[in-house]
Amino acid sequence: MNGIHDMGGMDGFGKVAPEPDEPPFHAAWEGRVLALNRVMPVTGEWNIDVGRYWIETLPPDVYLTSSYYRKWHVRLERLCLARGLITAAELASGHAAGAAKPVKQVVHAAKADGLLVRKNYARPATAPARFAVGQSVRTRNMHPVSHTRLPRFARGHTGTIERIQGCHVFPDAIVAEGVERPEWLYTVTFDGRELWGPEADPTLSVSIEAFEPYLEPA
Amino acid sequence: MQLRVRALETVLTEKGYVDPAALDRIVEAYETRIGPHIGAAVVARAWADPGFKNALLADATKAIATLRLQQKVGDHLIAVENTPATHNMIVCTLCSCYPWDVLGLPPVWYKSTPYRSRTVKEPRAVLADFGVTLPAATKIRVWDSTAETRFIVVPARPPNTEGWSEERLATLVTRDSMIGTGLAKEASEFSAGGDA
Numbered sequence: 261m262n263g264i265h266d267m268g269g270m271d272g273f274g275k276v277a278p279e280p281d282e283p284p285f286h287a288a289w290e291g292r293v294l295a296l297n298r299v300m301p302v303t304g305e306w307n308i309d310v311g312r313y314w315i316e317t318l319p320p321d322v323y324l325t326s327s328y329y330r331k332w333h334v335r336l337e338r339l340c341l342a343r344g345l346i347t348a349a350e351l352a353s354g355h356a357a358g359a360a361k362p363v364k365q366v367v368h369a370a371k372a373d374g375l376l377v378r379k380n381y382a383r384p385a386t387a388p389a390r391f392a393v394g395q396s397v398r399t400r401n402m403h404p405v406s407h408t409r410l411p412r413f414a415r416g417h418t419g420t421i422e423r424i425q426g427c428h429v430f431p432d433a434i435v436a437e438g439v440e441r442p443e444w445l446y447t448v449t450f451d452g453r454e455l456w457g458p459e460a461d462p463t464l465s466v467s468i469e470a471f472e473p474y475l476e477p478a
Numbered sequence: 479m480q481l482r483v484r485a486l487e488t489v490l491t492e493k494g495y496v497d498p499a500a501l502d503r504i505v506e507a508y509e510t511r512i513g514p515h516i517g518a519a520v521v522a523r524a525w526a527d528p529g530f531k532n533a534l535l536a537d538a539t540k541a542i543a544t545l546r547l548q549q550k551v552g553d554h555l556i557a558v559e560n561t562p563a564t565h566n567m568i569v570c571t572l573c574s575c576y577p578w579d580v581l582g583l584p585p586v587w588y589k590s591t592p593y594r595s596r597t598v599k600e601p602r603a604v605l606a607d608f609g610v611t612l613p614a615a616t617k618i619r620v621w622d623s624t625a626e627t628r629f630i631v632v633p634a635r636p637p638n639t640e641g642w643s644e645e646r647l648a649t650l651v652t653r654d655s656m657i658g659t660g661l662a663k664e665a666s667e668f669s670a671g672g673d674a
Contacts, residue, residue: 268599277587284513289483291505292505294504296486299504324591354484356493366497367497372504375504377551378578381625382554411624429626445627463614465618469627
């Protein structure tokens with residue numbers, strides 16, 4: 261979707277403000293939100309891509325005015341409600357009132373360390389890769405209303421295949437159809453002037469990680 | 479937010495979806511065990527051992543596994559090397575993808591709208607916000623983390639550090655130097671207390 265989350269190349273947000281000696285969390289609740297968001301997908305009710313989509317679909321004003329962990333919290337509330345894991349009345353009272361929905365798995369403390377290592381999203385290929393390293397490709401001009409990982413700034417531009425990353429779970433398909441439908445994943449590199457015009461920094465090049473359906477031969 | 483988060487955690491716990499002790503372990507890990515010291519140790523090894531550096535640049539996940547670190551590192555990690563000719567920077571324009579396994583939690587600025595919006599378009603201006611100026615001829619290479627691949631920058635080794643131990647080298651490797659918004663510290667900035 262052409263959402264507020266897709267902000268590569270936007271102007272007007274001001275300077276980057278590094279914080280000296282930044283703590284891991286700025287309040288205790290941030291840690292709880294992080295951990296809740298780590299354990300809840302294990303119930304099997306959603307995966308990482310669906311979780312991202314539910315942040316992208318927050319109202320733009322909420323997105324822009326909420327801290328990172330507040331966004332994670334609101335997303336989690338909304339997903340738990342939408343999947344029927346909890347009710348609005350339970351959330352309002354702060355206590356369970358009815359029976360739990362049966363879920364695939366619950367993470368107990370002894371297994372929690374397993375969530376600290378990133379999962380593998382590679383899948384066996386079902387077809388050979390369409391593109392080769394060094395090949396010139398053009399990103400599609402596409403504007404799906406559902407989830408995609410092709411950022412707007414990189415649509416309809418010509419770049420070069422720099423790396424082939426293997427076949428990976430296709431985020432667009434997981435969110436729109438609930439299936440992994442793995443696709444080849446490539447690092448595609450663009451000259452800065454291709455993306456931003458002749459006035460752009462001539463020393464700049466930018467890559468994205470692009471799934472095969474985002475690309476066509478140039 | 480404290481009360482609102484507690485309400486959600488309580489409901490999820492009472493319904494049996496969540497073990498609060500599992501949450502404790504995850505929070506504790508990010509507060510105490512998983513942080514940029516992991517990436518700094520990897521970079522220090524790469525500086526000290528050219529064979530390891532080559533392996534790291536070829537397949538970072540595989541190379542780091544040989545170090546037998548206390549904390550495992552996930553798949554699809556890619557290391558890119560900063561040189562006088564090319565300066566790499568990592569960003570996630572769409573959300574906040576970050577190499578958590580080797581750098582810990584992303585800082586607030588990495589997840590902020592200014593960093594996410596500007597880095598792919600005007601990286602030199604972003605570097606200026608960090609007090610970093612690069613030669614005009616240096617190529618800037620920005621990696622937008624739009625899939626489940628993750629990136630870590632191997633900063634250039636500072637001069638006058640020949641013969642240093644890996645432990646000492648690691649104290650020069652800052653978190654920002656592994657994202658590409660900073661450079662490694664100078665040899666003269668070494669302090670025995672260290673700060674990765």
